[in-house]
Amino acid sequence: MIAIATLAMTTAACVPPPYEADPVSSAQWQRRQEDIQRQEAERARLCAMMNKDSDRFKRDCARPGDPR
Numbered sequence: 001m002i003a004i005a006t007l008a009m010t011t012a013a014c015v016p017p018p019y020e021a022d023p024v025s026s027a028q029w030q031r032r033q034e035d036i037q038r039q040e041a042e043r044a045r046l047c048a049m050m051n052k053d054s055d056r057f058k059r060d061c062a063r064p065g066d067p068r
Helices: 002-013 026-049 055-061
Strands: none
Touching: 026 055
């Protein structure tokens, strides 16, 4: 039983997120853009609270074009 539970948990972590089709209506596009903005604001808020010298900050908060 433990082996089955462990197998189920490890394979569930490897499953890619479900396919999300492109929005069709303007309301769907607007909702998608708002979701992207909300996620980016949350990422920026979390990065502002992190230690700037940590490996996690370098991994999670690096933006394309930032000096390494």
